[in-house]
Amino acid sequence: MSRKPVVLIAFGGNALIQEGQKGTAEEQLENLRMPVREIVKLSRDHRVVISHGNGPQAGNLLLQQESCREVPAMPLDVVGAMTQGQIGYLIESSLEAALAEAGEDRLFITVLTFTEVDPNDPLFKNPTKPVGPFYTEAEAATRPYTMVKTDKGHRRVVASPKPMAITQHREIKQLVDNDYIVICCGGGGIPVIREGAGLRGVEAVIDKDLASSTLAREIKADLFIIATDVRGAAVHWGKPEQRLLGKVSLEEMKGYVQEGHFPAGSMGPKVEALLGFVESTGGRAVICHLQDIGKAVAGQAGTEVGR
DSSP states (O other), X not given: OOOSOEEEEEEOGGGTSOTTOOOOHHHHHHHHHHHHHHHHHHTXXXXXXXXXXXXXXXXXXXXXXXXXXXXXXXXXXHHHXXXXXXXXXXXXXXXXXXXXXXXXXXXXXXXXXXXXXXXXOGGGGSOOEEEEEEEOHHHHTTSSSOEEEETTEEEEEEOOOOEEEETTHHHHHHHHHTTOEEEOOGGGXXXXXXXXXXXEEOSOXXXXXXXXXXXHHHTTOSEEEEEESSSSOEESTTSTTOEEOOEEEHHHHHHHHXXXXXXXXXXXXXXXXXXXXXXXHOOEEEEEEGGGHHHHHTTSSSEEEEO
16 A cells, blocks of 8 residues: 555646637647646655546537437536546546656546535525636627626536535545546536435536545545646735735635635635635645646645645
8 A cells, every 4th residue: 555645636627628729639638738747747756636627528518419409418417427538538648648758657547426415405506616618798698598707708607516425435545545546526526416325416517626625535635736727816816906825824714715805606616625625634735827736746836725
């Protein structure tokens, strides 16, 4: 059993489909090249778990389904499963190339992951999770969806209940202990509820940062990193006094949350995910740019929350 520290790295679906891109397989593979190289370097001294978002990919699948009446549309839980396989394949392809380039021999695997939620979660009745492309205000007015305004435009939102547990956490932990690079919890996991002794999928998309934080706690990770397209969390966002946060205490970050610095549709869930991990485990948690994963592990980049 490996004794190397465990790091869980969560990055968004927007890391694969960047602004202005169509989201072709070639574009997504190219966008993965840099962060995967960082992960390969980390895997020499750390046991690595990779989780990822699926907002753009799930949104594209929904658009494809809605444009064709002859093929039955799949519910959101099945769309989540489809994107887990899609993105897992792309990450594995990138890992294979990056490991060969670095002369490293490492085992890796994608785990189809369920996330258990409460069927009575009030968030089922209040859609908040953005999926799909960004629209202008005029375009949004013509779409038959529930929409929300974000920093980059209007976006479709769907139900996003809070994650309670990751069903496959024991299997993931065993793989991690045997030094596999594990790709899991894609898109926040497939949302399921318990029915007797079984599980049933439900219409929702789980926030990948909150689900990743839940998994990081369950597998007893030493470090939890959210890698995104900004350098970290900032207070007074968009104002002249905007300030990027570096290393902050748990209580200090809670104070910023109470002051309303982190909107629910963007940085809010990321900060909530960090706080939940640190409060539960006492470990380190960081929000950083995709290019700064290695520096964040070394404590030299990003917004880090600790005790």
